Amino acid sequence: MLKWLKRIIYIVFVVFFLAVGVFFAIRNPQIISLDLVFWQGPQLSVALYMILAFTVGACVALLVSSVAFxxxxxxxxxxxxxxxxxxxxxxxxxxxxxxxxxxxxxx
Structure with missing residues (x-):
């Protein structure tokens, strides 16, 4: 019974975060270049760098949690x-x- 409610809540969260991501990408079309100490990244949009940062963070979190698991x-x-x-x-x-x-x- 609660399984369907859990799925609906999950879908609502996913749609909400996708909408926020799309809104952020539309509102921030500026092109920037990432300049780290020893490396300078290509010129990409702010939203793309943010998505890349979240993706790397999620992968690192999965790796750390899998080691603990x-x-x-x-x-x-x-x-x-x-x-x-x-x-x-x-x-x-x-x-x-x-x-x-x-x-x-x-x-």
Whole structure:
């Protein structure tokens, strides 16, 4: 039920940001050249440089978050193995304890 609402909200956000981007590009047609310390970029519009900056930022954010995600996935696998090993040990100790109680109870 909430899945369709989530999709509608997502679509509204995407359309809103696209409209803001188009409006920004229309209102800022100036051509600039990006001048960094060791590199001078070609002459492009302000909007194109902004879109390029947002795209690079999004790619960097995805890369950083994927590294964190992979690290947490690895930690989950390690902890799952430890849990399984510990659970098997506890089950073995319970079996030993039950057999000892049964053997003591027979005497």
């Amino acid at each position: 992979l690290r947490s996935e690895r930690q989950i696998r390690v902890l799952t193995r430890k849990y399984e090993k510990t659970r098997n040990e506890v089950d073995a100790l319970r079996k030993v304890s039950i057999t000892k109680e049964l053997s003591v109870g027979k005497e």
